[in-house]
Amino acid sequence: MRICRYRxxxxxxxxxxxxDKVVDLETLYMAYRSLGGEKLAGDLERFPVDPLFYLPPDDAGYAMARRLKEFYESNQDRLDSPPITLGVETVKMLKPVPEPKKLILLAGNYAEHVAESGDEIPDKRFTYPYFFMKPPSxxxxxxxxxxxxxKTSPSCVDWEVELAAVIGRGGKHIRAEDALSHVAGYTILIDVSDRCLRLNPMRKPRPxxxxxxxxxGKWHDSFAP
Structure with missing residues (x-):
């Protein structure tokens, strides 16, 4: 299920x-109730606009979203119009997670990109990914x-398409076999980089x-669309 935020x-x-359309959950729920559907998730007066409410591990919100999707698929012929169903071109799509506390990325975890950079591809048994952060705000x-x-290096901007895991349940010292139970869902992120950032060309080299x-070069504003 592809939960989305839009304006x-x-x-x-x-x-x-x-x-290729956006189905509004709140107006869909109103239609669902008007056709005799049972109350879901406490019969919300106002639907939260935080996607994590509708994803695991929030069982009630996730179950409600799935039930409404099933209802939509069974009644699409009479629900396939505004204000329930909207063309993507008629709305402004927003980033799926509005205010994440952290944005952690991995460097050098894709073998072909490592080779493209001229570095040696290490044996996975004897290495570990490089972690770095971007300020999400x-x-x-x-x-x-x-x-x-x-403006400092306009010809050096590069980009990589990344699969982003959205964490729904926090934790520490998580066992590998339990890791995916902490993932609420996935989205796409572009890792934009300034490959030749040097703010002071006269500087003396340091290690x-x-x-x-x-x-x-990873931290410029707007470098994580």
Whole structure:
């Protein structure tokens, strides 16, 4: 199920993506109840616009969303119009998770990209991914928003398509076999990089310059659409 956030007439709403359309959950629920459907998740007066409410491990919200999707599929012929079903071109799609506390990425975890960079591909048994972070408050952007190219090195911007795991249940010291139970869902993220950031071309070399140039090139505003 592809839960999504979108804006319509200045209001942020929640729905799910279905056959290149957006189905609004709140108006769908109103139709469901008017046709005799039972109360779901406490018969909400207002639907939360946080997608995590409708994803595991929130069993009640997840069950409600799935039940409404089943209802929609069974009655699509009479529900396939506004305000329940909306064309994607008529709404503004928003980033699926509005305010994540952390945005953690992995570097060098894709063998072909490692080879493309000229580095040796290590044996997975004897290595570990490089973790780094991007500030979510300034790097995450909504779909179709512009990426701000830095004036310091405009010809050095690169990008990589990433599969992003959205964490729904927190924890520490999690066993590998239990890890996926903490994942609420998946989305797509673009990791944008400034590959040749050097703010002071007159600087004297230092041992960690290469690493920090690489890291700082990950942090520009809008570099995680």
């Amino acid at each position: 319509l007439d200045g209001e942020t709403r929640i729905g799910f993506y279905y056959d 300034t790097t995450l952007t909504d779909p179709d928003e512009p990426i701000l190219i830095p 960690k310059d290469r690493f920090f140039d690489w890291l700082h």
